[in-house]
Amino acid sequence: MATHKLLLLPGDGIGPEVMGEVKRLIDWLNSAGIAKFETDTGLVGGSAYDAHKVSISEGDMAKALAADAIIFGAVGGPKWDAVPYEVRPEAGLLRLRKDLALFANLRPAVCYPALADASSLKREAVEGLDIVIVRELTGGVYFGEPKTITDLGNGQKRAVDTQVYDTYEIERIGRVAFELARKRKNKVTSMEKRNVMKSGVLWNEVMTQVHKREYPDVTLEHQLADSGGMMLVKAPKQFDVIVTDNLFGDMLSDIAAMLTGSLGMLPSASLGEVDVKSKKRKALYEPVHGSAPDIAGKGLANPIAMISSFGMALRYSFDMGELADKVDAAIAAVLASGLRTADIKSEGTTAASTTQMGEAILKEL
Amino acid sequence: MATHKLLLLPGDGIGPEVMGEVKRLIDWLNSAGIAKFETDTGLVGGSAYDAHKVSISEGDMAKALAADAIIFGAVGGPKWDAVPYEVRPEAGLLRLRKDLALFANLRPAVCYPALADASSLKREAVEGLDIVIVRELTGGVYFGEPKTITDLGNGQKRAVDTQVYDTYEIERIGRVAFELARKRKNKVTSMEKRNVMKSGVLWNEVMTQVHKREYPDVTLEHQLADSGGMMLVKAPKQFDVIVTDNLFGDMLSDIAAMLTGSLGMLPSASLGEVDVKSKKRKALYEPVHGSAPDIAGKGLANPIAMISSFGMALRYSFDMGELADKVDAAIAAVLASGLRTADIKSEGTTAASTTQMGEAILKEL
Ligand SMILES: CC(C)[C@H](C(=O)O)[C@@H](O)C(=O)O
Ligand SMILES: CC(C)[C@H](C(=O)O)[C@@H](O)C(=O)O
Numbered sequence: 001m002a003t004h005k006l007l008l009l010p011g012d013g014i015g016p017e018v019m020g021e022v023k024r025l026i027d028w029l030n031s032a033g034i035a036k037f038e039t040d041t042g043l044v045g046g047s048a049y050d051a052h053k054v055s056i057s058e059g060d061m062a063k064a065l066a067a068d069a070i071i072f073g074a075v076g077g078p079k080w081d082a083v084p085y086e087v088r089p090e091a092g093l094l095r096l097r098k099d100l101a102l103f104a105n106l107r108p109a110v111c112y113p114a115l116a117d118a119s120s121l122k123r124e125a126v127e128g129l130d131i132v133i134v135r136e137l138t139g140g141v142y143f144g145e146p147k148t149i150t151d152l153g154n155g156q157k158r159a160v161d162t163q164v165y166d167t168y169e170i171e172r173i174g175r176v177a178f179e180l181a182r183k184r185k186n187k188v189t190s191m192e193k194r195n196v197m198k199s200g201v202l203w204n205e206v207m208t209q210v211h212k213r214e215y216p217d218v219t220l221e222h223q224l225a226d227s228g229g230m231m232l233v234k235a236p237k238q239f240d241v242i243v244t245d246n247l248f249g250d251m252l253s254d255i256a257a258m259l260t261g262s263l264g265m266l267p268s269a270s271l272g273e274v275d276v277k278s279k280k281r282k283a284l285y286e287p288v289h290g291s292a293p294d295i296a297g298k299g300l301a302n303p304i305a306m307i308s309s310f311g312m313a314l315r316y317s318f319d320m321g322e323l324a325d326k327v328d329a330a331i332a333a334v335l336a337s338g339l340r341t342a343d344i345k346s347e348g349t350t351a352a353s354t355t356q357m358g359e360a361i362l363k364e365l
Numbered sequence: 366m367a368t369h370k371l372l373l374l375p376g377d378g379i380g381p382e383v384m385g386e387v388k389r390l391i392d393w394l395n396s397a398g399i400a401k402f403e404t405d406t407g408l409v410g411g412s413a414y415d416a417h418k419v420s421i422s423e424g425d426m427a428k429a430l431a432a433d434a435i436i437f438g439a440v441g442g443p444k445w446d447a448v449p450y451e452v453r454p455e456a457g458l459l460r461l462r463k464d465l466a467l468f469a470n471l472r473p474a475v476c477y478p479a480l481a482d483a484s485s486l487k488r489e490a491v492e493g494l495d496i497v498i499v500r501e502l503t504g505g506v507y508f509g510e511p512k513t514i515t516d517l518g519n520g521q522k523r524a525v526d527t528q529v530y531d532t533y534e535i536e537r538i539g540r541v542a543f544e545l546a547r548k549r550k551n552k553v554t555s556m557e558k559r560n561v562m563k564s565g566v567l568w569n570e571v572m573t574q575v576h577k578r579e580y581p582d583v584t585l586e587h588q589l590a591d592s593g594g595m596m597l598v599k600a601p602k603q604f605d606v607i608v609t610d611n612l613f614g615d616m617l618s619d620i621a622a623m624l625t626g627s628l629g630m631l632p633s634a635s636l637g638e639v640d641v642k643s644k645k646r647k648a649l650y651e652p653v654h655g656s657a658p659d660i661a662g663k664g665l666a667n668p669i670a671m672i673s674s675f676g677m678a679l680r681y682s683f684d685m686g687e688l689a690d691k692v693d694a695a696i697a698a699v700l701a702s703g704l705r706t707a708d709i710k711s712e713g714t715t716a717a718s719t720t721q722m723g724e725a726i727l728k729e730l
Binding site for chain 1: 441450453455459485486487490506507509512513514517520521522523524525526527528529530531532533558560561562563564566567568590591592594595598599600612613615616619620622623624628655
């Protein structure tokens with residue numbers, strides 16, 4: 001049995017708590033002889049700042065580069081609101097994305113039937129929702145230069161951020177979306193603002209070309225990002241795979257996640273290019289929810305998004321699709337049994353702590 | 366009685382139809398001696414392109430600069446998808462905003478009780494919703510330079526858009542938001558991405574300063590634009606005034622509009638600075654909805670957003686608040702009577718065409 005190297009980066013807030021439940025799962029998989037994971041742990045975000053005055057240390061970056069997959073909790077919190085911009089908690093996550101070239105961010109937005117009532121949307125609008133946002137993650141306004149604040153004198157400053165996209169960056173994220181659509185409902189909706197942004201013009205043009213050249217069997221639609229956002233709120237089930245840039249993806253995937261009523265349940269995968277020699281790809285898996293500092297340390301956090309992110313790692317990094325299916329089934333079974341953490345608690349269900357939820361899923365497995 | 370100069374720019378798609386109902390209202394106000402409007406008409410968007418191969422002619426720009434207010438329909442449609450970027454329909458609207466320095470875009474998102482069920486959100490989430498998005502409209506990535514597509518050779522192109530904000534631009538839009546909040550529930554929520562964008566850092570800093578220095582009596586909260594978007598979907602009633610930049614404002618105001626279930630009902634105002642001498646300000650009023658080419662020319666369009674935008678003109682440009690109240694009351698009364706255009710039709714209500722709706726509102730007045 002092959003040994004897989006995992007780097008666990010719990011981060012801040014509820015990160016360590018939910019990571020604890022993944023650790024429990026990994027230990028069991030190892031001891032039951034189902035898989036062989038070698039785990040190491042590192043610091044990222046505010047916790048790295050507290051220890052080393054950086055958002056991630058060079059040592060942990062080296063571990064990240066050497067790992068087969070990174071399991072990431074969450075970063076940030078008001079405690080670090082005043083730290084310098086360069087070492088703010090988010091910088092650690094952004095550096096991991098950039099230095100590992102994790103250009104493809106997959107964010108499924110699935111509405112668990114048992115939780116449809118937790119959505120602010122009407123049940124009929126979201127029940128059965130199953131879409132994936134494919135977000136470009138290493139380009140655009142997140143990393144473009146110049147990115148500066150300049151003092152102009154007279155109390156005036158000028159802030160500049162730069163959105164940059166090259167053809168190849170749009171092509172490769174397009175391919176990820178089309179490939180994924182082929183395994184799903186075969187439809188891709190590309191979103192940009194071509195009526196205002198030159199990057200939107202190029203995005204639209206390149207998506208159209210990749211589609212025509214390589215994926216004519218997949219349905220491709222284009223929407224302006226603003227009306228796409230509206231459609232997501234009005235009738236989300238019309239979508240299958242949505243492909244969009246880094247900043248629009250940030251907004252749209254959060255909105256899609258919120259629609260489901262299952263924010264504490266949603267995983268994500270950030271993937272690099274497949275290496276031609278080793279056939280491996282760099283990858284980082286993290287829950288869609290944030291560090292939720294207000295409930296940290298209280299045993300209230302929902303570990304399902306984190307466990308489900310580990311499930312995505314099994315599927316995308318270790319070709320253990322069957323085991324991943326079992327993890328998904330265990331989560332569904334526990335939900336069906338009526339167990340709920342505080343964020344998804346409703347009348348007639350049983351309250352569970354982070355640990356109780358993690359243990360119940362493990363028992364189900 | 367003072368004479369007010371209006372420029373009507375119906376634009377494309379359903380623009381001319383809904384503008385027709387405003388024209389009817391203006392004619393009646395004139396003939397009944399209630400007000401004195403001098404109206405002129407111009408072309409913008411695709412219709413200007415068809416006539417002059419530009420998105421707005423110099424002659425119409427001159428009229429716009431000379432008018433006391435511009436009443437704007439909508440622009441765009443698939444017919445002009447292939448026209449050169451510089452003369453695409455939207456360019457006409459963007460030029461009006463920029464050349465008239467209409468930096469403050471006010472977009473109320475109000476849920477009409479009679480229409481709450483048209484929302485994809487649960488009634489309790491949106492009933493009574495009354496928020497305003499104050500969007501910066503002449504800066505940011507919409508107008509920043511460079512804005513280019515460069516051929517890099519080897520089939521590669523590079524697209525660049527630039528987000529630029531200066532202190533004074535953030536200050537003046539902040540003041541609009543704080544002033545407005547004082548007349549409402551006294552709360553402003555500022556949204557940006559300070560964790561990723563330098564313009565977000567400056568935005569946050571300047572809003573904090575303006576608040577401390579000039580509006581300490583107003584409550585100011587800051588949210589990241591992505592989680593702000595989520596909160597808008599989850600619990601929109603927590604907001605009063607939201608102030609944000611041009612691009613985030615585009616996305617967030619469309620989402621807020623869609624929440625209400627009343628997209629065909631929502632007006633907007635785009636305002637310039639008040640001139641110290643004349644005490645006047647340039648202004649453009651337009652419905653939040655687009656040109657809806659699919660239903661254009663069929664008498665199906667809802668004229669309420671357009672009429673309500675004219676109502677905002679009465680209030681903000683001509684100090685006719687009482688008359689504006691009467692227009693609002695007439696709209697509410699017609700809705701209460703059960704008359705509905707197709708977009709808001711539900712069981713037990715009476716179908717109306719664009720003209721029937723316009724006439725009913727006028728009769729009510
Ligand atoms: C933490 C932050 C930098 C990040 C982003 O903006 O990408 C987060 O919002 C996300 O969506 O993963
Ligand atoms: C038509 C388009 C240029 C415009 C924008 O992006 O500002 C529209 O979406 C709006 O919100 O007024």
